[in-house]
Every structure is written in C-alpha cells, then in structure tokens.
Amino acid sequence: MIRAAVCRLFGEPLTIERLELAAPAQGEVRVRLRAVAICHSDVSGVDGAWGGALPIVYGHEAAGVVAEVGPGVELEVGQPVVVTLIRACGECRHCKRGEFVACTTTFALDEHSPLTTPEGETVVHGLRTAAFAEQVVVHASQVIAIDDTVDPKAASLLACGVITGVGAVVNTAAVEPGSTVVVIGCGGVGLNVVQGARLAGATTIVAVDVQPSKLDLARRLGATHVAQAGTDDVPAVVGEASDGLMADYAFVATGSPAALGGALALVGAMGALVIVGMPPNGVTGSYDPSWLAGLNQRILGSKMGTSVITRDVPALLARYRAGELELDGLISRTFALDQINEAMDEVRAGSALRNVIVFDDV
Numbered sequence: 001m002i003r004a005a006v007c008r009l010f011g012e013p014l015t016i017e018r019l020e021l022a023a024p025a026q027g028e029v030r031v032r033l034r035a036v037a038i039c040h041s042d043v044s045g046v047d048g049a050w051g052g053a054l055p056i057v058y059g060h061e062a063a064g065v066v067a068e069v070g071p072g073v074e075l076e077v078g079q080p081v082v083v084t085l086i087r088a089c090g091e092c093r094h095c096k097r098g099e100f101v102a103c104t105t106t107f108a109l110d111e112h113s114p115l116t117t118p119e120g121e122t123v124v125h126g127l128r129t130a131a132f133a134e135q136v137v138v139h140a141s142q143v144i145a146i147d148d149t150v151d152p153k154a155a156s157l158l159a160c161g162v163i164t165g166v167g168a169v170v171n172t173a174a175v176e177p178g179s180t181v182v183v184i185g186c187g188g189v190g191l192n193v194v195q196g197a198r199l200a201g202a203t204t205i206v207a208v209d210v211q212p213s214k215l216d217l218a219r220r221l222g223a224t225h226v227a228q229a230g231t232d233d234v235p236a237v238v239g240e241a242s243d244g245l246m247a248d249y250a251f252v253a254t255g256s257p258a259a260l261g262g263a264l265a266l267v268g269a270m271g272a273l274v275i276v277g278m279p280p281n282g283v284t285g286s287y288d289p290s291w292l293a294g295l296n297q298r299i300l301g302s303k304m305g306t307s308v309i310t311r312d313v314p315a316l317l318a319r320y321r322a323g324e325l326e327l328d329g330l331i332s333r334t335f336a337l338d339q340i341n342e343a344m345d346e347v348r349a350g351s352a353l354r355n356v357i358v359f360d361d362v
Helices: 040-046 152-157 161-173 188-200 212-221 234-241 257-266 289-294 309-321 337-349
Strands: 002-006 015-021 028-037 061-069 080-083 122-125 135-139 143-145 180-184 204-209 225-228 247-252 267-275 298-301 331-335 354-358
Touching: 002 337, 015 135, 015 337, 028 080, 028 152, 040 337, 061 135, 061 152, 080 152, 143 309, 152 331, 152 354, 161 188, 161 247, 161 267, 161 298, 161 309, 180 188, 180 234, 180 257, 188 204, 188 212, 188 247, 204 212, 204 234, 212 225, 225 234, 234 257, 247 257, 257 267, 331 337, 337 354
Parallel strands: 180 204, 180 247, 204 225, 247 267, 267 298, 331 354
Antiparallel strands: 002 015, 028 061, 028 135, 028 354, 061 080, 080 143
16 A cells, blocks of 8 residues: 555645555566656646546656566666656567657556555556656666665656756757757756756757746856746847857747747757647647748657666766766755645746655655
8 A cells, every 4th residue: 555646636636545556567666766756747737738537646757766576577676766757668669779768569557557546446557657656666667777876856857857858959859069059948857958958069058938047047057048038039039149040959848839839930040949848738839831941940859858768867877976967956845745736836836946755764
C-alpha cells in the first residue's frame, strides 16, 4: 500500500489516497521515490488540457532508489536512479535507430495499470510513471542508475525539464557554435534551453518571458539579451541582437497560443523553429508555406529533447559536477506530498520554476 495524489476530477484539487501498487513483472522495477518535481505538463494534465480517463495519478519527473526488480532486470535493490517517462523496447524500428522517444511497442504497463484502490478500482498510470506517489512501478528502460552523491531533488530535474530543454538544443536542433538562439518561455524547460544554447556555443541567446524575475535568471544561466513579452517589441530586440538577420533557432518552450503563433517571425533564412512546449488539445498554428520554402526554414517538434537517457543523463551529471550546468538554482521550493495542491498552484500561477515534492528525509 502506498500514498499517492489522485486526480478524480479535472480542474479540482488532488486527493491523497492509499493505493495498491502491483509488484514489478518481467522487465519492470519498483522504485521508492525520494523526490518528484512538478512539471507544467502535470498541471496541464490535472487541469484537463488533454482529457483522458479518470482517476489518474500524474507526476513523471522523479528520483529515488530501487526497491524491487522483476525478472530480467539487472538493477540492484538500493541503487539510486532517475525515473523518466521514456519507455523503450530497444527492438522496434525507431529504437534500432536510437530514437527511443518514438518507440512504437505496446508494453504490459500500457495495457494494465499497476495502480488500484483497495476496493479494486483501476487508477490510470499517468504519463507512464504516476510519480505523485511514494513508490512507482515502471519499465526498466525508464530508469537510469546514478551515484548516491547526487541530491535526489536535483536529480529529479534530469528526468524531464533538463533533458527536454538541453536535449532540444543539442539533440533535436543540433545547434552549432556561433548561432543566434531565441528562447520563448523561461519556465523550467525554457531555462534549460537557455543552458543548452550556452553549452552548445551559441553566441547570441535572447530569452523571452512575461516575468522579469525569470528573465533575470535567464541572464544568469547564459542569455545575452532579454525581452519581456507584452511589453517589449520582441522582433525588434531579436533583430537588433542579430544585426537584422533574426534567429538561427527559435525555441518555443511554452504552450501559449500567442507564443506559438508569433515565433516563426523571429526566425531568419535557413533557420529553424523548434516546438518544445506542449499546448492543450486543439491549439493550432498557421504559416505561409511560400515564405517557409523561400527562406529554407524548418519546423521541428521536440519530444523529451529526443533524449537517450543512458547517454544524456550521465553527460548532464558530468556537466553539473563540473559547474557548467545549474540544477539546484532551478528548484523554487520543496513540499511534502500532503502539500501538493499548494505546490501545483504555484506552478499554475507561473511563480515557480520547479517545485519539488520530497519524501522521507530528503
């Protein structure tokens, strides 16, 4: 029996309930969580942006220790791990290409949730992780071992916000040194796009957000220019920063329809628009195909930063240890599981980067 924060009605507060968690089956692992960060995708899910079945447990940005392994799993009990939503078989067409975020295999956990109420009601395994809980059962491909010197609060950020933001730059777009980069939306993911652009060697990084405090942090993380959306003339700022050439890469790290609609105007010839944020269902954008073709521009989608966790998480941890990647400074506040609705409200209001739910003595 575990305690978890359950969404029973979209748009309503989560309820803390006791649930049954099935033992790990073939290829699966049970992890006792020590920290889970609140991503804006969790808030969007709870608010009903994508609909779906209820009741459900959200949460997908977690770190903990292995508590039990199923048959065929080589991890050891007690091993610290990062838990992600990236579930990959290693055998399908995409996995053989190293495109694990696009795995097409249906897993047992996709068909049967490991969560039930004491009365036997099925609870949806939200975002393939259901990490707003004391423990999770996930496929072994979703976890990556780390050493016990890493603070689990910092480690949890690697499960989504960091690999998504940095990965969008390094993996999806493959930004070249000397590039001009615009980052629209400086929340938990957008600030990691800023960090990724700096690590990739971009010489001009323009951060755009509605909140001045987030722009201040973007400067500390590597932005060379900032623009306050709704106040500043963003195209003019980008034009001045780029000597009129506009951006080589514009990353939209928010689901705002306005941001999605205006972002392509910031991209110059031969440039790319990279969609990182996840808008609600039904949000659409438009573009003039003659301009897109005439300027030889690209529009790229980026799911989880096209990450390979066995490669990217160790590399990011090395950057963190070397002082080249900020993790701790991205954590706004920590909360107990019983305080999760307060933590969610802060994320919903835009006043927090990453609020983190902590368990035990973290």
